[in-house]
Amino acid sequence: MFIQGLIDQTLVDRLTPHIVSLQSESRDPITVFIDSRGGSTLHAEAIRRLLTAPDQSGSATCRIITAVTGRAASAAADLLSFGDYAIAYPGSSVFYHGVRYTVDDPLTLEKASEFVESLRYRNDLFAMSLARRCVSRFVFRYATTQYLFQDFRDRSGNQTLTDLECFEGVLGEKLSDRASRALRQARKRFNHYQYLVERVLSRSAKYKKFQNPKRPADFEEVVLREVIGAVAARNQESGWTFQMDGGLLQLNDDFLLLLEYLSCYDGDDLRRACSRWASFFLTKEQQNELKALEDSIAQERKLEMLKKPIRPLWLFFVALCHCLQEGEDNDLTATDAAWLGLIDEVIGTADPVSVRSFAEWEEPDPASVPEQSTSSQATATS
Amino acid sequence: MLPCLSTDGFGRLAGLALNMHLAISTETNCMRNSSRIPLRKTAVDQALDQAVQRVYDAYGTDLTRFVADVKRQRAQEACEARREREADAWIAGMRSKSDTPRP
Numbered sequence: 001m002f003i004q005g006l007i008d009q010t011l012v013d014r015l016t017p018h019i020v021s022l023q024s025e026s027r028d029p030i031t032v033f034i035d036s037r038g039g040s041t042l043h044a045e046a047i048r049r050l051l052t053a054p055d056q057s058g059s060a061t062c063r064i065i066t067a068v069t070g071r072a073a074s075a076a077a078d079l080l081s082f083g084d085y086a087i088a089y090p091g092s093s094v095f096y097h098g099v100r101y102t103v104d105d106p107l108t109l110e111k112a113s114e115f116v117e118s119l120r121y122r123n124d125l126f127a128m129s130l131a132r133r134c135v136s137r138f139v140f141r142y143a144t145t146q147y148l149f150q151d152f153r154d155r156s157g158n159q160t161l162t163d164l165e166c167f168e169g170v171l172g173e174k175l176s177d178r179a180s181r182a183l184r185q186a187r188k189r190f191n192h193y194q195y196l197v198e199r200v201l202s203r204s205a206k207y208k209k210f211q212n213p214k215r216p217a218d219f220e221e222v223v224l225r226e227v228i229g230a231v232a233a234r235n236q237e238s239g240w241t242f243q244m245d246g247g248l249l250q251l252n253d254d255f256l257l258l259l260e261y262l263s264c265y266d267g268d269d270l271r272r273a274c275s276r277w278a279s280f281f282l283t284k285e286q287q288n289e290l291k292a293l294e295d296s297i298a299q300e301r302k303l304e305m306l307k308k309p310i311r312p313l314w315l316f317f318v319a320l321c322h323c324l325q326e327g328e329d330n331d332l333t334a335t336d337a338a339w340l341g342l343i344d345e346v347i348g349t350a351d352p353v354s355v356r357s358f359a360e361w362e363e364p365d366p367a368s369v370p371e372q373s374t375s376s377q378a379t380a381t382s
Numbered sequence: 383m384l385p386c387l388s389t390d391g392f393g394r395l396a397g398l399a400l401n402m403h404l405a406i407s408t409e410t411n412c413m414r415n416s417s418r419i420p421l422r423k424t425a426v427d428q429a430l431d432q433a434v435q436r437v438y439d440a441y442g443t444d445l446t447r448f449v450a451d452v453k454r455q456r457a458q459e460a461c462e463a464r465r466e467r468e469a470d471a472w473i474a475g476m477r478s479k480s481d482t483p484r485p
Contacts, residue, residue: 060424084426147444275423276431279438350453353445357452359433363440364451 001032003047007039007075012046019050022062027055029063032083038074041099041126048082068092068334068343078126081134085355086343088334094342095331096130096324098123124260127325130342131264131318135273137355138317138341139310143280144353145170164312171339174352178329179336185327186320193261193315196254199233200226220255227254264318265311273314274306281309317341 001018005011022030030051038044052061066083068076073095080086080094088094099122101115149166153159156169168187172180203226204210209218231242231250242248264270274281282290286305290298320340324330337343338352345354423431441448 063426143443144445144449147446276427276434279435280443350456351449353449353452355430358437359430361433361437361440361448361452364455 003034031065034068034072035070036076038076044075092334094337123325127322131321141341143277174339185323189319196258
């Protein structure tokens with residue numbers, strides 16, 4: 001089926017009979033071709049809900065393959081990334097941005113405050129939904145590029161770089177300027193998580209209200225107090241004030257950012273990210289240790305081992321998705337979207353590798369595999 | 383003394399704060415500690431898990447050779463497809479000539 005033009009009620013009306021008919025015929029995958037500049041998030045959500053509707057027999061939902069043929073912007077970009085397998089045609093583009101409201105009536109202070117709250121809430125919602133949907137792709141990108149990390153350290157002349165920093169470096173070399181900018185913003189947000197965790201939570205931990213809160217507000221009160229201190233410490237100019245220099249806004253942002261970090265720190269999203277690529281994150285010693293354990297204990301131990309390297313990756317990706325959802329300049333090429341884990345494959349390119357190449361992989365016939373020198377030549381020219 | 387953050391910046395302290403947050407939060411279901419409930423996996427998920435394991439067993443974590451193999455395979459497929467297309471076109475050309483009705 002095709003999603004073309006504006007995403008609105010007219011499109012939903014046109015697609016609904018088509019989707020219902022495809023789903024009642026069989027539970028085979030449905031391919032959705034997209035060329036749209038977006039539209040209403042409400043109607044995009046309606047299409048998404050229809051596509052993933054169960055049937056009365058309780059059959060599995062249809063797998064959704066999404067493919068951008070020209071442009072997927074705004075709500076259409078969200079639909080693209082939502083696919084179980086997301087593909088981009090070469091030369092296509094993907095554009096993410098924050099939620100927008102168009103206001104017809106005159107704006108009052110009360111109304112403006114409501115809008116700010118609502119926009120922030122919806123941006124967070126979409127960012128988290130994008131992060132949950134795509135994190136497996138991002139972890140895959142990491143797992144399949146980690147063999148390049150040491151080379152990156154050598155080329156940078158800096159052996160102290162962490163794996164995540166190497167990953168950012170490797171990605172940075174593959175991305176367009178715009179996508180690199182989004183990546184840098186994500187790093188800034190990620191560093192701010194760390195700063196807040198280190199400064200605010202370590203100071204909050206000494207208060208009784210933090211240790212034994214009687215109600216949620218007790219915990220928040222202590223954290224807020226320390227966030228005030230953190231904002232004041234960041235703004236050392238003698239004339240700076242909370243009232244006049246945006247201090248209250250910074251306070252609000254920092255507080256919400258800290259809660260964002262805490263809400264993502266653990267849970268099913270992280271577990272899901274850990275599950276598929278386990279082998280690529282465990283050392284031989286860790287794998288041997290797990291083999292010696294009883295199955296149920298081994299599963300829990302394995303999860304603990306995996307969370308350590310994957311948690312920073314997940315939190316970095318959450319930061320990236322927030323940056324994509326907040327900016328207005330996130331026009332990405334198909335290749336950018338693939339490298340950033342927002343889609344799975346760009347048609348006609350072998351770089352970056354796709355999950356499909358794993359699924360279709362077969363043991364190479366030794367007779368057909370060229371010698372080492374020929375192999376590198378083939379790589380260079382392909 | 384307070385616990386220190388580990389080198390990756392996500393240490394026990396954040397875990398402690400999280401537990402506090404979990405204990406008092408009644409609104410955020412996404413943070414439930416459900417580590418003992420197994421994740422539900424579809425048949426496709428399981429097939430993909432197996433494929434990933436097969437690749438890992440063959441290549442390990444250093445995917446240099448895997449990436450080279452995939453690129454080589456893709457180039458080979460593209461080359462074969464092109465040859466087939468050219469052969470089809472050539473045969474079609476022959477046929478159209480021989481099928482041309484005689485005057």
